[in-house]
Amino acid sequence: xxxxxxxxxxxxxxxxxxxxxxxxxxxxxxxxxxxxxxxxxxxxxxxxxxxxxxxxxxxxxxxxxxxxxxxxxxxxxxxxxxxxxxxxxxxxxxxxxxxxxxxxxxxxxxxxxxxxxxxxxxxxxxxxxxxxxxxxxx
Numbered sequence: 001x002x003x004x005x006x007x008x009x010x011x012x013x014x015x016x017x018x019x020x021x022x023x024x025x026x027x028x029x030x031x032x033x034x035x036x037x038x039x040x041x042x043x044x045x046x047x048x049x050x051x052x053x054x055x056x057x058x059x060x061x062x063x064x065x066x067x068x069x070x071x072x073x074x075x076x077x078x079x080x081x082x083x084x085x086x087x088x089x090x091x092x093x094x095x096x097x098x099x100x101x102x103x104x105x106x107x108x109x110x111x112x113x114x115x116x117x118x119x120x121x122x123x124x125x126x127x128x129x130x131x132x133x134x135x136x137x138x
Contacts, residue, residue: 020078020130024122027074031119034067051109054099061099068092071118080125088118 014029015022036046049067053060072088080088095114099105126133 018077020126021133023074023078024126024133024135027071027119027122030067030071031115034064034115035113036116045110047110048115050095050113050115051106054109055106057102058100061096061105064099065092065096068095068115068118071115071122075118075122075125078122078125079129080122084121084125088121091117 014026017023033048034050035048037048038052039046050064053064056063069092072085072092075085075088091114095108095112098108098112101108
């Protein structure tokens with residue numbers, strides 16, 4: 001079916017390279033998916049899969065922990081220091097631990113965004129060691 005009645009599909013092409021710019025794009029996309037991919041109607045608050053999947057007791061928290069661990073793995077591939085990787089791991093571990101508490105953990109997903117914190121750590125590293133990866137947003 002072609003034309004205006006054809007359903008729209010979301011297409012996202014992420015680079016598969018191991019260069020810092022490709023890794024930055026993948027990490028930014030994962031953070032967006034986990035923390036800011038939807039907006040709550042009426043209050044315009046961004047939420048992501050971390051908050052939505054986290055509503056599923058225990059299993060949801062472990063799924064989002066694995067997705068957060070991917071960001072740490074990419075940080076390791078970039079050569080982040082052990083201190084930076086430890087901080088990132090602590091962010092994800094805290095998010096997971098708080099997420100296991102019913103209701104409190106679901107509310108905490110709106111306040112403590114471990115993946116956004118980890119993205120900031122990676123961006124700081126990239127801006128210092130690979131400034132060519134910076135994207136000028138206008």
